[in-house]
Amino acid sequence: MRSGPLVLVEPFAHRLGGHHQRTLCTLAATRPGSVVIAPYGVPAEARAELAQAGARVCGPSGPAARVLSGVANAVAVTAAVGRRVFASRRWPTVLRRAPHQVTLLARCLTEAACLRTARRIAPEPAAVVVLSASEALHGAAALLGGQPHLRFVHEAVTTEDTAVRLIGRLARRGERRVLALYPTAVVRDQAAPAFPGLPGVVRAFAVDDGNRITDTERTAARTATGLTADDTAVCLVGGWWPYKDLDTVDAALALLDGPLHVFVAGDPVDAAVLHRWRGLPQVTVHHTPGTASETRLRAVYAACDASLVARRTGVGKESGLVMGAVRHGVPLLVSAHDPQLSARLSRQAWARLFTAEDPAALADALRALTRQPLPRPGADAAAAVGMAPAADQTAFLIHAYAELPAKES
Structure with missing residues (x-):
């Protein structure tokens, strides 16, 4: 060889x-x-x-x-x-x-x-x-x-x-x-x-570099962004491309009856939608303008309780967001848009699936995250998603x- x-x-x-x-x-x-x-x-x-x-x-x-x-x-x-x-x-x-x-x-x-x-x-x-x-x-x-x-x-x-x-x-x-x-x-x-x-x-x-976010990083990131131990935060990472289902996210956030912090990092994003989210009584938006560097992206992941991945039904290419969250050791909320990915994640305690293109299902998943945070992925999580x-x-x-x-x- x-x-x-x-x-x-x-x-x-x-x-x-x-x-x-x-x-x-x-x-x-x-x-x-x-x-x-x-x-x-x-x-x-x-x-x-x-x-x-x-x-x-x-x-x-x-x-x-x-x-x-x-x-x-x-x-x-x-x-x-x-x-x-x-x-x-x-x-x-x-x-x-x-x-x-x-x-x-x-x-x-x-x-x-x-x-x-x-x-x-x-x-x-x-x-x-x-x-x-x-x-x-x-x-x-x-x-x-x-x-x-x-x-x-x-x-x-x-x-x-x-x-x-x-x-x-x-x-x-x-x-x-x-x-x-x-x-x-x-x-x-x-x-x-x-x-x-x-x-x-x-x-x-x-690929998995084994460089997961530490408890120290997590505490520092949450402190820097003003989050308390009782706050629940999710992140939306990456540009808002057509295959991503931001319509469902938009509708789900309007259904929330409890507080949620939403971190947005990536480019492009829809400024009008962000403005609307800032007006929702239960939502606090933390926006990183422009394309986030790896250092900044790691800080966003560290502050959050889960990474939110919403895609339209039938999208079957590899999700860099799923892989990125697993690589960093961050729990996942994922739409059931890809049967093969769903089959891999359905057996994992650190991932929660919701029906694709269903705002009510996503809102329920966000409420459940607030009531019962997901455990963080361990060292064996990469193999579970084929990484x-x-x-x-x-x-x-x-x-x-x-x-x-x-x-x-």
């Missing part, structure tokens, strides 16, 4: 917060000398953590990588312009979909630039992993990048239309040099039928990479 450092490609490394950046830093720390390729840079906090772990951070480098990156940026600008021009529903569907197809091409070229960089500078032997890969053009990225690799496909958002599908077919032989890693079986079942020749396995993306320790995840990635065909010229 090959050993050595990891080469981690993360196109979203420039974004503060989120479990993409957390996983990047945690994996890099397991193998000193690892290389992080971030095409758009890394924020200062994450860069300092990576430097402390002995990781090298770089962008696309070398003639081929720079050309691919330049073309990718130009294509991305074209896609952005197209989204603005064809945003109206007055345009035919094919034109409204076109910018998203161009985005798939831009992401493929960016990945290829990073893989070219890995091929040029990576120490041997080293496992090459794209942590946030596009859901399309897997073979094209491998061929243009000239580098076998593992790729985490987090969700299937955009399907390939005719032109992109043709490019994919021309590059299909490259799929033999790639292993797709799907964080959940739902994502695999959505994505795999379009790529019958692409090898793939289900593997959770988030591997960081060292085990690294060993898996190295072993899986060793099974791929060698790179070609």
Whole structure:
């Protein structure tokens, strides 16, 4: 089996917060000398953590990588312009979909630039992993990048239309040099039928760093925010994206007949909804504006009795919020939106499920939390949600990479 450092490609490394950046830093720390390729840079906090772990951070480098990156940026600008021009529903569907197809091409070229960089500078032997890969053009990225690799496909958002599908077919032989890693079986079942020749396995993306919030941190965070021992607090972490069910949260908070503190951390959020919550007699809102850093996010988790995760029925991609709460040792209130996730959590004393898209059920769960706080997840909680320790995840990635065909010229 090959050993050595990891080469981690993360196109979203420039974004503060989120479990993409957390996983990047945690994996890099397991193998000193690892290389992080971030095409758009890394924020200062994450860069300092990576430097402390002995990781090298770089962008696309070398003639081929720079050309691919330049073309990718130009294509991305074209896609952005197209989204603005064809945003109206007055345009035919094919034109409204076109910018998203161009985005798939831009992401493929960016990945290829990073893989070219890995091929040029990576120490041997080293496992090459794209942590946030596009859901399309897997073979094209491998061929243009000239580098076998593992790729985490987090969700299937955009399907390939005719032109992109043709490019994919021309590059299909490259799929033999790639292993797709799907964080959940739902994502695999959505994505795999379009790529019958692409090898793939289900593997959770988030990793457990064992760095749970301590009692001392919890006491300090609650004191700093003015909470007493009798106060109940929940947190809503992350941006308010369409797959999150903030409508149910909004309606449930209006049904409360007892006091509740709600911590909101993430971006974007709906300022009008926050204003309405502040006007509710039983709700006290604590808002952290903008994207929360890992340090600030940890303080929010420490202050709260539970993390509230509400998603719309049928959303089946990995929940970074569920994984983040478990990793920090924070109890969960979770909507029953995903049968597989619900089956895992239904047996855990530190998690409470409520009916998805049912405000009354959520209000009841919040009342129950006030009457009887949930126990905090222990060291075995990560395994309950399928999250591997960081060292085990690294060993898996190295072993899986060793099974791929060698790179070609």
